[in-house]
Amino acid sequence: MSVPTRTVSPPKNIETTAWKWMRYSGVLLIPLVWIHVLIQDVVVGVHEIDLDYVLQRWSSVLWQTYDILLLGFAFAHGMNGLRQVVNDFIHDPKAQKVAAWVIFVFWLVVTAIGGIAIVAATNERLAGL
Amino acid sequence: MSSFISSLKTTVSGYATYRGREGHLSFVLHRLTGLGTLLFLIIHILDTSTVYFAPELYEEAIALYRSTPFMLGEIALVFAVIFHGINGLRIAYYDLRKPEAWSIGRQRKSVRGTLAISVLLWLPAAFVMFRSLVINNFLGG
Numbered sequence: 001m002s003v004p005t006r007t008v009s010p011p012k013n014i015e016t017t018a019w020k021w022m023r024y025s026g027v028l029l030i031p032l033v034w035i036h037v038l039i040q041d042v043v044v045g046v047h048e049i050d051l052d053y054v055l056q057r058w059s060s061v062l063w064q065t066y067d068i069l070l071l072g073f074a075f076a077h078g079m080n081g082l083r084q085v086v087n088d089f090i091h092d093p094k095a096q097k098v099a100a101w102v103i104f105v106f107w108l109v110v111t112a113i114g115g116i117a118i119v120a121a122t123n124e125r126l127a128g129l
Numbered sequence: 130m131s132s133f134i135s136s137l138k139t140t141v142s143g144y145a146t147y148r149g150r151e152g153h154l155s156f157v158l159h160r161l162t163g164l165g166t167l168l169f170l171i172i173h174i175l176d177t178s179t180v181y182f183a184p185e186l187y188e189e190a191i192a193l194y195r196s197t198p199f200m201l202g203e204i205a206l207v208f209a210v211i212f213h214g215i216n217g218l219r220i221a222y223y224d225l226r227k228p229e230a231w232s233i234g235r236q237r238k239s240v241r242g243t244l245a246i247s248v249l250l251w252l253p254a255a256f257v258m259f260r261s262l263v264i265n266n267f268l269g270g
Contacts, residue, residue: 005229023221030214037210041203042254046194047265051187054180075174078167085160091136113182114174121181 018080025077032070058122071114079107151240152233159216162209169206200262204255211254212247219243 010016040049057063086099147153176190193199219239223231 023217023225026214026217027221030218033210034214037207038254041207042257045258045261045265046191046200046203047261049194050191051180051184054177054187058180071174075170078163078170081163082167085164089137089140090133092133095133110171110174113178117178117181 018084022077022080022084025073029073029077032066033074036066036070055122058118064118064122067118068115071111071118075107075111075114079103151237155216155240155243158212159220162213162216165209166206166213169202195265197262197266200258200266204258204262207254207258208247208251211250212243215247215250216240216243 010019040046044053058067083100083103086103087096090096090099144157149156176187179186179190194203223236223239
């Protein structure tokens with residue numbers, strides 16, 4: 001069953017970019033997140049994970065890169081999703097703008113904390129050996 | 130403020146009472162699984178960061194994750210991640226490749242398919258995780 005359609009060209013603004021971002025990053029996140037969850041939660045399990053386990057993983061540049069990609073894509077996808085949900089509840093454009101900025105700053109700070117930990121945790125330890 | 134409260138009321142009652150069947154269900158589930166996963170993700174990024182910023186706190190965080198309520202939550206989280214992924218893939222596929230197929234009849238079928246695939250993928254993972262929970266927390270490892 002097909003429905004009548006018409007072609008529209010959406011405006012090239014930040015909301016269109018955000019709309020595309022959710023879809024493309026979402027598709028990429030399926031292998032990234034599922035492999036991460038399958039390894040850490042199902043195969044390894046939380047009872048086998050400790051400080052040494054994390055440091056061992058982060059001593060590999062490959063896993064550091066993997067976790068950086070995971071942090072960058074998953075958290076940005078999630079925080080933009082939160083912004084979209086908030087916009088359903090707050091309708092005043094000014095308040096939406098304030099909310100978007102609060103979400104952006106929070107995203108930046110938490111991403112920086114996570115990114116520094118991934119990069120610096122093993123580097124300093126290796127330097128100390 | 131009163132306009133905010135009334136728009137909030139409209140949105141919340143719309144979430145609860147809109148009777149769009151499968152489409153409504155997938156919308157609400159997509160939001161709940163997305164927000165739930167995001168909440169976990171924020172905590173997860175911060176607690177994992179203690180590996181660098183406060184290593185002595187990391188063992189305490191991990192001890193919390195090993196508790197029975199957290200492990201049950203983890204099993205639910207895996208369902209959220211699977212459903213959100215498959216339902217998101219469905220949305221991305223129709224939006225980017227087949228927008229002409231956004232018809233109610235076809236979407237009802239594809240939502241049911243999405244739920245079925247999600248449950249089928251989740252069951253083996255849930256089984257392994259539940260077994261680990263029983264072995265480690267009730268049978269003494």
